[in-house]
Amino acid sequence: GQQLNQSPQSMFIQEGEDVSMNCTSSSIFNTWLWYKQDPGEGPVLLIALYKAGELTSNGRLTAQFGITRKDSFLNISASIPSDVGIYFCAGEVLAGKLIFGQGTTLQVKP
Amino acid sequence: SAVISQKPSRDICQRGTSLTIQCQVDSQVTMMFWYRQQPGQSLTLIATANQGSEATYESGFVIDKFPISRPNLTFSTLTVSNMSPEDSSIYLCSVLTGRTGELFFGEGSRLTVL
Numbered sequence: 001g002q003q004l005n006q007s008p009q010s011m012f013i014q015e016g017e018d019v020s021m022n023c024t025s026s027s028i029f030n031t032w033l034w035y036k037q038d039p040g041e042g043p044v045l046l047i048a049l050y051k052a053g054e055l056t057s058n059g060r061l062t063a064q065f066g067i068t069r070k071d072s073f074l075n076i077s078a079s080i081p082s083d084v085g086i087y088f089c090a091g092e093v094l095a096g097k098l099i100f101g102q103g104t105t106l107q108v109k110p
Numbered sequence: 111s112a113v114i115s116q117k118p119s120r121d122i123c124q125r126g127t128s129l130t131i132q133c134q135v136d137s138q139v140t141m142m143f144w145y146r147q148q149p150g151q152s153l154t155l156i157a158t159a160n161q162g163s164e165a166t167y168e169s170g171f172v173i174d175k176f177p178i179s180r181p182n183l184t185f186s187t188l189t190v191s192n193m194s195p196e197d198s199s200i201y202l203c204s205v206l207t208g209r210t211g212e213l214f215f216g217e218g219s220r221l222t223v224l
Contacts, residue, residue, distance in 0.1 A: 040220075042218045043215050045212060045214065097158070
């Protein structure tokens, strides 16, 4: 079946540092999404990407939809303690059906 | 966006029992989706619930184990039947709003089966 390979699995960084994580797949997706999940909460949508090559920002977050439509990355600039959480990439298979990556756990040291 | 409320938020259940999770949305939506997140894992779609028709289940999930109701355009329930410890997971309700692919999730229902 379709799978997304997300890396790194976890990161422990100093406050103020930039962060980068990525997802790759053997399958093509028409939509890539990035979510963040805090403990005890459902995932919250950060950025949605709809076009190959698209680069989209949301505050300190920047995400790109790879040209091949098989990969995406998420960058977080100048990290702060509230960036702590699990970040998931997801590719849309059908309306409402997403394939999720394994997640990147981010810890930020003040 | 949408406001999605799930009940219960968490529960501890005994093996062999069944539990029904409720999902209420603050607006009418055509499709509602139920996802499962096993401990330390990613999310997997269980089924799609459409109002007025049978739910559509993904491979590996069956109606006898996860019966779903969708009585109207703002409400759905997922039942986890005859639970075993392997069913200990977070169960999440979600809806599509706006553009394609933009799924919004409830806070989830964390079930622990002893």
